[in-house]
Amino acid sequence: MEILSLLGSGMLVALQPLNLLLILIGVTVGLFIGAMPGLGSVNGVAILLPITFLVPPSGAIIFLAAIYYGAMYGGAISSITLGIPGASTAVATTFDGRPLARQGRASLALVTAALASFVGGTVANVIFTAFAPVLASVALSFGPPEIFALMLLAFATFVGLGGDDIPKTILSICLGLVLGAVGFDQISGAPRLVLFDITGFLQGIGFLVLAIGVYGIGEMLWTIEQSRDEAESTPPKMTARGMVADAAEATRRGWRGTAIGSCIGFFVGILPAAGATPASLMSYGVAKMMSRNPQDYGRGTPDGVAAPEAANNSASTGSMLPMLTLGIPGSPTTAILLGGMVIWGLTPGPRLFIEESEFVWGLIGSFYISNIAALIINLAFIPVFIWMLRMPFTILAPMIFVLSVAGGYAATRDMFDIWLILIFGIAAFVLRRLDYPLAPAVLAIVLGPIAEPTLRQSLLLSQGDPSIFFTRPVAGPITVIALILIFLPLVKLLQRGRKADKTT
Amino acid sequence: MSITKRVFLTMSCAGLLATTPMAALAQDWQPRRxxxxxxxxxxxxxxxxxxRFxxxxxxxxxxxxxxxxxxxxGGGSGAEALLHLNNTSDPDHxxxxxxxxxxxTPLxxxxxxxxxxxxxxxxxxxxDPFILWVHRDSGITTMDQFVEQARSMNxxxxxxxxxxxxxxxxxxxxMASAYDLEVTYIPYDGGGAVARDLxxxxxxATVNNPSEAKGFFESGDVVPLLAFSDERMPGFPDVPTLRELGHDFSYYNQRAVVGAPGMSDEAAAYYQTLFTQIYETEEWQAYLESESMSPLWMxxxxxxxxWETQVETHRALLAQLDG
Structure with missing residues (x-):
C-alpha cells in the first residue's frame, strides 16, 4: 500500500503542468529521433542533456526519460516503412515489419508496434514499481558466468529454430561473431583481426554499421531486383476505421509476441551490460521458437513485430532499475541519464531511493504518463508515416540510400563506416540470394562482444574449469536449457533419418 | 548573421595576428561545432x-x-580513444x-x-587515489585478515x-608482490563494472577509486582496508596507507584533459582558459573533496x-609486472 501512495504522489509530480508539457515535447522529439536511422535514444538524450538545466532536476529527468521512451517507439517506424532500422533497438522489428509493409500491411505493422510498445512499457512499469528493491539484488547476482549462460541461451533460440537451414544459420552466426571480434580485445587489450592493417578496424565494427548495411542497402538492392518482374506493393491506405480494424488484428495476432517480449525485455533490461538491443533480439528468437507457426516469422507476422517492440520498451524501463537502485547504468542511454543525475546534484547509488524519494517516484510516475503519451502521439502520426510509403519506389530507393549513408555517418562521424555499410549491403544482397539468413549474423555481432569477455572472465574465475557454467545455481539451469535447445534439432534430424531408414 | 561575419573576420585576420600574444587570441577563437x-x-x-561532472x-x-x-x-585499455584522437580530422574540437x-597503453x-x-x-x-575494498560479508576488516585470507586460498x-x-x-x-600473495585477476571494461561485481x-576484492566505490561504501556494502595514497585521506581517516605499513609505494590515477595532436595554439589556449575556469569553480573544488581526489594543478x-616522468615510472612498473 505504501508503494501505491508513493506512486500516486509520483504521478502527481509528473502531471504538474510543466512536467506534463516536458513529457509531451520529450516523447514527440524522441519519436522523431528514434525514427531517424542512425540516431537513437543515446544520441537524443546526449544532445538534449544540456537543455535540461533550464528546469528543475525532476523535470529534467522526466524530459530525458520521455525522449528515451519516444525513441523506443520511433525506432520501429523506419524499420517498418523503409526497412532501415531507426535505432539498434529496432533491428529485430525489421525482420517482420518490413515484409508486412511490402505486403501493403504497413499500417498493421505500425499499429502492432505501437500497441506492443505500450503493453511492454506498462508491464515493465508495474513490475518495476512493485519489485524494484528485490530485483536490484537479482541484477547483482548476475556475474560473468550467468551473463554468458544467458547469451548462450540467446544464440540457442536462433540455432534451435526448426524450418531454417541450420548449417546456414550457424555460418551466419559465425560470420557475426567474427565481425564482432574485430578491434581491441577487452581482456588483454591487444588488437585483433585488423584486416590489411586498416586503422579503421581497430575501433571495431559497430553493430549499427552492419545493421544499416544489411537492412538499409541490402534490402534496397533486394527490392530493386524483386520489383523488376513484379508489380509494386499495394499502396497502403489509412482510415480511422482501418486503424481500428488493424488494432483488433494486432491484438489477435500479436498478443503472444507482446507477452513474451514484455517479460523477457524487462529481465534482460535490468541485467548489467545488456540493454534493449539484446532484449529485443532475444524476444524475437524466443517468440519464434514458442510459436506454433515458426515458418511465418520473417515473412511478416504481427507477433514478430510485437515481440521486439514490447521488449525494447520493457527493457528501457528495466534498465532504469540498476541505475536508480544501484547507481549502475543498465544501458548506454541510462549511463548518460546517470551523468545527468550527477549534474543535477544527486548522488546515484543504493541510497537514492531513500534520500531522494520524491525525485525517484516522480520519475517512476512519469514512466506511466510518458507511455500513454507516446502511444497516443505515435498513433496520431501513423498516417503521416504511411503517406511516405505511398511514394513510388523510384523515389523511395534513393531516399533509403541517402538515409542509410547519412544515418551511418551520424552515428560515428567516420567515413570508414560508410564504406563498410556499402560493402555489407552488397554482401548481404548476395548472401540473401543464396538463401542465407542474415538475422543471426546481426544477433551475433550484438551478443558476441558481451558473450566473449564474460566467457573468458568466467574461465579465469574457475581457473579454466568449464563446469562453472553448470554448478552455479543461476547459470546452471540456463546453460542446460541452452544446450538442449542447441542440440534439439540435431536429435530431430537423427530421428527423422532413422524413420527414413525403416521405411526403405 | 553577425556570428558568421565574426567567424569570417577571425579567420581572415588569423594570419595577421600570428605575432600577437596567445592570450589575446584566446579570446577570439571559439568552437564552431x-x-x-x-x-x-x-x-x-x-x-x-x-x-560528466x-x-x-x-x-x-x-x-x-x-x-x-x-x-x-573505452576499448583496448584506452587505445581506442587514443587512436580516435590521433586520427581525428578536427583536432580543434x-x-x-x-x-x-x-x-x-602506448608503452x-x-x-x-x-x-x-x-x-x-x-x-x-x-x-585520484586507490583504495583496497572487500565486501562486508567477507568479515574482513583489517589488512592482516585480508593477507591471511588471500594466502590461505592458494x-x-x-x-x-x-x-x-x-x-x-x-x-x-x-600489492601482491609486496605481501607475497597469489591472486586471480579478472579484467573488466571499466571501474563501474568492477564496483558492481564486488x-x-x-x-x-578490488582497488576501485573512492569515487567508484562511494555509493556502495555509503550503503555499507563494501569495506575499505588500505589506501595507496601518500598520506591518509581526509574522507577515510581510519584507513592506513601502504606507506605506513612499510612499503614505499603510492599510486594515483591522473584526471587530466588533453587535446588532439595538431590542435592549433589558439584552440589550445581557449581550452586551457576554459578548464582553468572549471577548475576554479566551487563545484569542482567541492567535487575534489567529496571524491577524495588530490589537487595537482600544472x-x-x-x-x-x-608526462615524461610518468612514462618512465610506468615503463619501470610494467617491466616489473612482466618480469
Whole structure:
C-alpha cells in the first residue's frame, strides 16, 4: 500500500503542468529521433542533456526519460516503412515489419508496434514499481558466468529454430561473431583481426554499421531486383476505421509476441551490460521458437513485430532499475541519464531511493504518463508515416540510400563506416540470394562482444574449469536449457533419418 | 548573421595576428561545432563520472558556446580513444579525459604508433587515489585478515579490476608482490563494472577509486582496508596507507584533459582558459573533496614534463609486472 501512495504522489509530480508539457515535447522529439536511422535514444538524450538545466532536476529527468521512451517507439517506424532500422533497438522489428509493409500491411505493422510498445512499457512499469528493491539484488547476482549462460541461451533460440537451414544459420552466426571480434580485445587489450592493417578496424565494427548495411542497402538492392518482374506493393491506405480494424488484428495476432517480449525485455533490461538491443533480439528468437507457426516469422507476422517492440520498451524501463537502485547504468542511454543525475546534484547509488524519494517516484510516475503519451502521439502520426510509403519506389530507393549513408555517418562521424555499410549491403544482397539468413549474423555481432569477455572472465574465475557454467545455481539451469535447445534439432534430424531408414 | 561575419573576420585576420600574444587570441577563437569530449573508459567508471561532472559545470555556468558531447571510447585499455584522437580530422574540437592508460597503453602497444608528446596539454584536474575494498560479508576488516585470507586460498582469491596492464592491475600486482600473495585477476571494461561485481560478490576484492566505490561504501556494502595514497585521506581517516605499513609505494590515477595532436595554439589556449575556469569553480573544488581526489594543478609545460616522468615510472612498473 505504501508503494501505491508513493506512486500516486509520483504521478502527481509528473502531471504538474510543466512536467506534463516536458513529457509531451520529450516523447514527440524522441519519436522523431528514434525514427531517424542512425540516431537513437543515446544520441537524443546526449544532445538534449544540456537543455535540461533550464528546469528543475525532476523535470529534467522526466524530459530525458520521455525522449528515451519516444525513441523506443520511433525506432520501429523506419524499420517498418523503409526497412532501415531507426535505432539498434529496432533491428529485430525489421525482420517482420518490413515484409508486412511490402505486403501493403504497413499500417498493421505500425499499429502492432505501437500497441506492443505500450503493453511492454506498462508491464515493465508495474513490475518495476512493485519489485524494484528485490530485483536490484537479482541484477547483482548476475556475474560473468550467468551473463554468458544467458547469451548462450540467446544464440540457442536462433540455432534451435526448426524450418531454417541450420548449417546456414550457424555460418551466419559465425560470420557475426567474427565481425564482432574485430578491434581491441577487452581482456588483454591487444588488437585483433585488423584486416590489411586498416586503422579503421581497430575501433571495431559497430553493430549499427552492419545493421544499416544489411537492412538499409541490402534490402534496397533486394527490392530493386524483386520489383523488376513484379508489380509494386499495394499502396497502403489509412482510415480511422482501418486503424481500428488493424488494432483488433494486432491484438489477435500479436498478443503472444507482446507477452513474451514484455517479460523477457524487462529481465534482460535490468541485467548489467545488456540493454534493449539484446532484449529485443532475444524476444524475437524466443517468440519464434514458442510459436506454433515458426515458418511465418520473417515473412511478416504481427507477433514478430510485437515481440521486439514490447521488449525494447520493457527493457528501457528495466534498465532504469540498476541505475536508480544501484547507481549502475543498465544501458548506454541510462549511463548518460546517470551523468545527468550527477549534474543535477544527486548522488546515484543504493541510497537514492531513500534520500531522494520524491525525485525517484516522480520519475517512476512519469514512466506511466510518458507511455500513454507516446502511444497516443505515435498513433496520431501513423498516417503521416504511411503517406511516405505511398511514394513510388523510384523515389523511395534513393531516399533509403541517402538515409542509410547519412544515418551511418551520424552515428560515428567516420567515413570508414560508410564504406563498410556499402560493402555489407552488397554482401548481404548476395548472401540473401543464396538463401542465407542474415538475422543471426546481426544477433551475433550484438551478443558476441558481451558473450566473449564474460566467457573468458568466467574461465579465469574457475581457473579454466568449464563446469562453472553448470554448478552455479543461476547459470546452471540456463546453460542446460541452452544446450538442449542447441542440440534439439540435431536429435530431430537423427530421428527423422532413422524413420527414413525403416521405411526403405 | 553577425556570428558568421565574426567567424569570417577571425579567420581572415588569423594570419595577421600570428605575432600577437596567445592570450589575446584566446579570446577570439571559439568552437564552431559541438566539442567531441572523448572519455578513455566505459560508462560508469571514475573517468566517466568526472567527464560528466566537468560537462555539467561547463553547462551550469554557460562556459562554452558549443556543448561538450561526452563520447565513451573505452576499448583496448584506452587505445581506442587514443587512436580516435590521433586520427581525428578536427583536432580543434576533439579533447580527451585521460587516465594513466594515457601512459601505459602506448608503452604496451608500441605498434599503435602513438606518441603522447604530440598531444596537446590542457589541464590537470586532479589525481585520484586507490583504495583496497572487500565486501562486508567477507568479515574482513583489517589488512592482516585480508593477507591471511588471500594466502590461505592458494591463488584462488579473486580480485577484479580494469584491463590488464591498466591502473588497477598495476596496483594489485604491486600489492601482491609486496605481501607475497597469489591472486586471480579478472579484467573488466571499466571501474563501474568492477564496483558492481564486488557489490554482487562476483569478485572478492578490488582497488576501485573512492569515487567508484562511494555509493556502495555509503550503503555499507563494501569495506575499505588500505589506501595507496601518500598520506591518509581526509574522507577515510581510519584507513592506513601502504606507506605506513612499510612499503614505499603510492599510486594515483591522473584526471587530466588533453587535446588532439595538431590542435592549433589558439584552440589550445581557449581550452586551457576554459578548464582553468572549471577548475576554479566551487563545484569542482567541492567535487575534489567529496571524491577524495588530490589537487595537482600544472600549466602546459609542467604537464609535458609530468608526462615524461610518468612514462618512465610506468615503463619501470610494467617491466616489473612482466618480469
Amino acid at each position: 559541438p566539442i567531441d569530449f572523448v572519455i578513455m573508459a566505459g560508462p560508469g567508471g571514475g573517468a566517466d563520472q568526472i567527464a 566537468i560537462q555539467s559545470v561547463a553547462e551550469r555556468y554557460d562556459l562554452t558556446n558549443r556543448p561538450l558531447v561526452p563520447n565513451n571510447q 576533439t579533447i580527451l579525459v585521460t587516465l594513466n592508460s594515457f601512459f601505459t 604496451r602497444q608500441a605498434n599503435l604508433g602513438i606518441d603522447i608528446q604530440t598531444f596537446t596539454p590542457i589541464a590537470m584536474m586532479g589525481v 591463488g584462488e582469491y579473486v580480485m577484479g579490476g580494469t584491463g590488464t596492464g591498466q591502473e588497477d592491475s598495476i596496483v594489485i600486482a604491486f 557489490a554482487g560478490q562476483q569478485v572478492m 600549466d602546459a609545460e609542467e604537464q609535458r614534463r609530468y
